Amino acid sequence: MKLNQTTDYALRILIFLASKPEELHSIETLSRIYRLPHSSLMKIVSELVRQGFVTSVRGRYGGIKLGQAASEITVGQVVRDMEESFKVANCGECVIQPQCALQEVFVEAVNAFLSVLDRSTIADLIRDKTGLVPLLTLSKEVDNL
Template structure:
């Protein structure tokens, strides 16, 4: 299973916030440090804030930080939020779908994938993670 770039970037932003919990981060500094387009980072921060994973403060001295403790943010939760379609194949448009034996196998694989991710939190992922040094903007 391959995750989209959208999910990859969301996880990077959350990891950056988890590793630097003592301060608010700016979209500009995280976008630069992570090599993410600023507009894309802004959309992701808004999406993650809307889901309660990030807390944002507008204006001068503003920025974002985790909206909940890293130990309460599940990796599976983030993947479910940011992945538009977790199906590994287009079974709905397949001529074999009414009686295909592969469909339950693929569904089981997705369930197993998510169950594995559900075992871990952002705090688990942050342990040992080294992120680029951010210089406040």
């Protein structure tokens, strides 16, 4: 199963915010660090705010930060909330669909996949902050782009 780009970016955003929870961060900073389009990040952050994973502060000194503790956000919940569908195959128009048990196998596989993701939180993904934080910091070279 492959996650959509929105889910991928949402997880990256949450990892970044969890790695520096004491600060407000701009979408522009995220865009530069991850080298992702600002407009795409705006849409994803809006959805993360709507879901309660992220809090947005408006104004000149505003920005975004985690809306909950990183230890309370499971990877599985983020994936469920960001993915549009978990259909592995399009069984609806298949001639054998009424008698085929493959769809049940796919449902079981997706449930197992999500169960594994439910065992990890965003906090689990940032255990080694000493190695992660430098990778998520704008260098002077990137900052001058």
